[in-house]
Amino acid sequence: MPVSNTDIVERIARVIAGRIVSSNADGSDPSAGDVVDRVWPDYRPDALSILRTLREPDEAMAAVGDTAVWERMVEAALAREDAPAL
Template sequence: MTSVSNTSPIERIARVIAAEMLSPNAEGAGELGRPVSEIVDTIWSRETDRALAVLRTLREPTATMIEAGRAAGDDPARIWSAMVNAAIAEASAPAD
C-alpha cells in the first residue's frame, strides 16, 4: 500500500520551500538561533502561492509521467507516486 499524507500537498510544498530558504544545509540563511523546523512552522503559510504554482505546473504531465502512471496499476495513490517519481527521474537525468 502506498503511504497517504495527513497534510495537504500545498502545505507540504510550502514547508519545503520555506525550509530550503532557511536551512544552512540547503545553503539558506545560515545561523538562525533556533531550529529551522520551528521557523518553518511559523512561516510556511507565506509560501502557499509558490506551492500552488508548483501544483498548477504539474497538471500537465510529460509523456514519461503518463507511461509511469499507466504501468503503476489501478491504485490512484500508486499512479500518482509513479508519475511524480518519473518527473523526479527526468529532472535527475543528464541533459542531451
C-alpha cells in the same frame, strides 16, 4: 502507498520554506524547524504555482501511469484551495 495527513500545498510550501531558511539547503539556520512552522504559509502562493504546473504530466510520467487519474488528483488538491473556509 502511504497517504499523507498533511495537505499537499502545505507540504510543498514547507519544503520551499525549509530550503530558504535551513542551513541544510540555501539558508543559514542550523535548526530551522520552528522558523519553517512559522513562515511556511508565506510560501503557499509558490506551492500553488508548482501544483498548477504539475497538472500536466510529462512524457515519462504519462508512460507509467494514468494521466486522467493524475489530473483529477492535482485538480482535487487545487479545488480544496478554492473552497471557502469553514
